Amino acid sequence: MLAFANAKINIGLNITEKRADGYHNLETVFYPVRLHDVIEITDAEELHCVVKGISFAGNEMDNICVKAFRLLQQDHNLPAQQITLLKNIPVGAGLGGGSADAAFLIKLLNERFNIGLSVAEMEDYARQLGADCAFFVRNTPVFAFDKGDQFEDVELDLSAYCIVLVMPPIHVSTAVAYAGVKPVKRSADLKVNITLPVSSWKDSVTNDFEISVFKEFPEIGHIKNKLYEHGAVYAAMSGSGACVFAIFEHQISLPDLEVNNRVYYNV
Known part of the structure; x- marks a missing residue:
């Protein structure tokens, strides 16, 4: 049984305060995009995970999909499965690939074994695995806080x-x-700014991580500038990761950026 777990981009990201538990409160807009990992589950004698495609650093049994399976298994007595994961979403990109994989596995298990979890219950499981993981259960544009x-x-x-x-x-x-x-804490309201024309976002919808990340990795800032030079209506880094996304009013080819980077078109 297969699932196709899509990536997301962050449109705007404001870090508003440090929490007592060590996390940060933030405001952002999650928007799903058409770049997918593929997840397959099949019956097995014992739980096993195989990762293909983009290389995965670390033990495959430490993969978030394994954690998601075990989380449901402890409550619903699931039989052992082999999880095969084909990675197409870049790792460490700010695109939520791992979180998507976990959330889509939860949905896949719920369907295959007729567990009967509601959307809200699947979101509760997903929240235990990662801050943005629950987004991928409904997988529709949201203001996240x-x-x-x-x-x-x-x-x-x-x-x-x-x-x-x-x-x-x-x-x-x-x-x-x-x-x-x-x-x-911002006086400007991201929920309001996101409703404005995309052409106005350059000055009103920002990612707080860009200042420090661009300072540490100026190549990422250079990519953003190049995308604007190519006519992007809006460009920004997604989340805290290295990936930069751009919104164009037309189809485009960027051969100069393909030389040293992976470029995904029309996602």
Whole structure:
């Protein structure tokens, strides 16, 4: 049984305060994009995970999909499965690939074994695995707040645009990204700004991580500038990761950026 777990981009990201539990409160808009990992589950004598495609650092049995399976298994007595994961979403990109894999596995298990979990119950399981994991259960555009795990629906449709992802050969650790930001509560409202024309977002919809990440990795800032030079209506880094996305009003080719980076068109 297969599932196709899609990535997301963060449109705007404001770090608003440091929490007592060590996490940060934030505001962002999650928007799903058409770049997919593929997950397959099959019966097995014991739980096993195989990761193919983009290389995965570490023990495959430490994969978040295994953690998701065990989380449901402890409550619902699931039989052992082999989880085969084909990774197409870049790792450490700020695109939520791991979180998507876990959430889609929860949905896949719920369907295959007729567990009967509601959407809200699947979200509760997903929240135990990662701050943005629950987003992928409903998988529709939302305004996310608190740790990024509480949501309000937003009316946002970018289907008329061409969205391009540019992933440089750089890994930005979450620790490095957060070390360079100072939480600030904004007077401007991201929920309001996101309803404005996309052409106005350049000045009103920002990612707090960009200042420190661009300072540490100027190549990422260079990619953003190049995307604007190519005519992007809006460009930004997604989340705390290295990937930069751009919104164009038309189909485009970026051969100069393909030389040193992975470029994904019309996602």
